[in-house]
Amino acid sequence: CEKLRDSVDLGIVDIDSKLKDSLVWTSYAPDIYNSIHVRECERRPSADYMEKLQQDITPTMRGILVDWLVEVTEEYQLVPDTLYLAVNLIDRFLSQRLVAKQMLQLLGITCMLISSKYEEILAPPLQDFCDITDNTYSKQQVLKMEKEVLNLLHFQLAVPTIKTFLRRFIVVAQSSFKVVYDELEFIA
């Protein structure tokens, strides 16, 4: 992460100076994004846990789980941040702990519960998350799993996700245009 510090000097257009609600933001923005980069490196899930650690689950199963979580996000009208954080938590959990096939959905829904509490203004109650698994798992199981996830990940929920950077990149991408393209805001 040493290199990241140098990148500040390469800045060409100061995109932060245009922010309406900048307050003291302008002077801190470069430092803030550097520290986010560092944190991203520190808290990245391992890239090869499927091959190295997991025995029962496969990349396809993870794919199905994530697709299903996208549907859950839509069903309960959650913000994309919740989904991104949940996937990050799932991957970090799977990087460290062997999980059986039957428990993968429980892990998914638990991470979704944690991240919705963390990101949403009004998080859905626990019962909603049990309902959407067709009550495959009980409330007690989810609460127990929540404790396990938080203990294993040491409560480290402040992780930068795709969205953290996407917002910034959109501002960067538009810096040379006079008219702001509102459409881009939708992908963030």
Next chain:
Amino acid sequence: MEEIVHLGIPFLTPDQWDVITPAYKDFELIRSEGPRFGDMFKCKLKSTKEVVAMKILTIPEDQKSNGIPYSILNHVSILKTLNHPNILKLHTVLRTDLDVEDVFLVFEYIDVSLKKFLATPFPIDVIKLGKPFLRQALSGLAYLHVQKIIHRNLKPNNILLSFQNHEISKLKLTDFGVAKSIEPPLSPYSINMGNPCYKAPELLLGFTNYSTAVDIWSMGCIFAEMIKLQPLFIGNDGPKILTEIFCLLGTPTEENWPGVASLCSFIQAFDPPIKPKDLAAEFPKLEPDGLDLLSRMLCLCPNSRISAVEALEHPYLRP
């Protein structure tokens, strides 16, 4: 709002005792701020004899059905992000077994809070201690702000100090219970937390788009309190404090705080505006550089208020 000081053994449920007594002993309550924020007590680690401070975050009864609430997730995840010599270090989060729902935080232990220190009968030598105090406090704050975290509840209670040969050997910011991780672009945040005496004027006026500058204001109030040996602004509620602020620093105008009148129409009722008092007369003990820094930290307009990083470069704090 005030700290209730009663030393003794902390009041814990049998379940809570069961969690901590296997590894810890010699419990002694050090501060109590009511059930919502949890008592803090010191204890000894049985294995190494190390003295640590412990805080138990309990889940409010009405939120238990949804597991660990946002307030605790946010609090602990912010603490986990921080690592700086001027921020109280979180050693561990105790693993709890299934029946105990609380979260146990184990911190390093530091002797006294600034509040206790200010209450001692011996006057502080601000001329000597003011600079090292501000330097350390502001570097902790600068670190926080770069981590995109606003503390939102700075007060003498939440600044811990330890002394060696009458010099500050350690200074730690603590209590991140209402801290907030901010994300650009800034969105509106709650303005209801924190002690009104140390609240920035933009919060008291009800602006929800505030930022890191609110912590600088609080730090300015605390610095002034160290000199005056009593809180700079005294009152129980926002309007009272706001009046005190305007009496000392004058009412904001469109010139020194652009946009204030459009966001807060009653400001225009002050016509002509109240004139600010001369800070030099209010703080006769403080040298001119110190006065200049204080006035920049207590600048009414948040956009013109000095930032922590800039303050560290100020002539008053330069070694």
